[in-house]
Amino acid sequence: MGPPGPSPVLEGPDGHRHDTTSSRTSTTSQTLLHPYHLGANVASKGPIHTAVLHTTRLPCPKQLHGKGYPVVVNFHGGGFTLGTATDDARWCDTVVGEVNAVVVSVDYRLAPENPFPTAVEDGVDAILYLAEHAEELGIDVDRMAVSGFSSGGNMSFTVPLRLQNELLGDDGDGDGNSDGVGLGSTESTSVPQKATGARRTLLRARRDVDVKAIVAWYPSTDYTQTREQRRTTSARKDQELPALLTTLFDDSYLQPPTLDMRNPYLSPGVAPQRMLARLPHDIVLFTCEWDMLLAEAQRMRDRLQHEAGKNVVYHMVPGVPHGWDKAPNPLTPTPRVAEHYLLACKELRRVFKTQRRASLPAVL
Numbered sequence: 001m002g003p004p005g006p007s008p009v010l011e012g013p014d015g016h017r018h019d020t021t022s023s024r025t026s027t028t029s030q031t032l033l034h035p036y037h038l039g040a041n042v043a044s045k046g047p048i049h050t051a052v053l054h055t056t057r058l059p060c061p062k063q064l065h066g067k068g069y070p071v072v073v074n075f076h077g078g079g080f081t082l083g084t085a086t087d088d089a090r091w092c093d094t095v096v097g098e099v100n101a102v103v104v105s106v107d108y109r110l111a112p113e114n115p116f117p118t119a120v121e122d123g124v125d126a127i128l129y130l131a132e133h134a135e136e137l138g139i140d141v142d143r144m145a146v147s148g149f150s151s152g153g154n155m156s157f158t159v160p161l162r163l164q165n166e167l168l169g170d171d172g173d174g175d176g177n178s179d180g181v182g183l184g185s186t187e188s189t190s191v192p193q194k195a196t197g198a199r200r201t202l203l204r205a206r207r208d209v210d211v212k213a214i215v216a217w218y219p220s221t222d223y224t225q226t227r228e229q230r231r232t233t234s235a236r237k238d239q240e241l242p243a244l245l246t247t248l249f250d251d252s253y254l255q256p257p258t259l260d261m262r263n264p265y266l267s268p269g270v271a272p273q274r275m276l277a278r279l280p281h282d283i284v285l286f287t288c289e290w291d292m293l294l295a296e297a298q299r300m301r302d303r304l305q306h307e308a309g310k311n312v313v314y315h316m317v318p319g320v321p322h323g324w325d326k327a328p329n330p331l332t333p334t335p336r337v338a339e340h341y342l343l344a345c346k347e348l349r350r351v352f353k354t355q356r357r358a359s360l361p362a363v364l
Helices: 089-099 118-132 151-168 227-231 243-253 294-306 337-352
Strands: 029-034 037-041 052-054 069-075 102-107 139-149 211-217 282-288 311-317
Touching (some): 069 118, 069 151, 069 337, 089 102, 089 337, 118 139, 118 151, 139 151, 139 337, 211 337, 227 243, 282 294, 282 337
Parallel strands (some): 069 102, 069 139, 139 211, 211 282, 282 311
Antiparallel strands (some): 029 037
């Protein structure tokens, strides 16, 4: 990943701005930058190797009631190759205001320098870090959800799947065998282990980390389908992502070339039923009518509902392409984005049992 960009300005529930930056060279620490700005450095020698946690307006301890605020952990898009933790600022700002939750956006490591499964591992470590530091961060780890857009939407499924492996010490069946994922005799039995390197320190897994909900926006869910196969399902060829861009994404992240595309931490849509059963019960899924990823997301929706018994709240946004909510002009939001963001927030309020917070001055 390249040098860090500007520090993020997202919003947290109590009106205090929480600016998070990373030196990417120091150990994990928390530094008071300003009376209203708390910075949490999570750098290359810390347990979340360059996975930077971004929140703002961190709750004041004196304003907390009970265990703390619910938390939504977000993963940005960009084909696992592009993007930063601030890309989804509008969504994060909406969640804070509508759900009264802290939002954490993970600046996971990017390909090609860090191919599969590094992003997934960073996402798991971010959640474990939050669980271990919940009290000092003012969050309630028992009310945690994940969200993500595009490749980050993929991570909103694969990170909880990998988290189960981390917590149980196996592939989710409780037999203690971490060598396989039970894909069957004709399928690969290789589970990606921790992306451990000379500079990586693993976090201690806690068995009581329980993600309550997933909010996935136009996710990629099935890499067993080639890009050509995906394009044949697109309703509007002129609205597809350029082939040059998708090839760049795939050549960067899907390494080594022998990678089994059926791996559940890459293609959650084809994960075994018993693994899907361990996903959160409440899943909110948004797709785009003109997206080449629409068909595979709908197949996963059906599996989650009929095979895994999940409560899936599904919305297909009509007449829009992939990534329709990311307006090029930050001052002019795309029409209907707020409508769908609010629908997702309504479901999060239901899961967290929270109310909208009082109006605060806009940050964005």
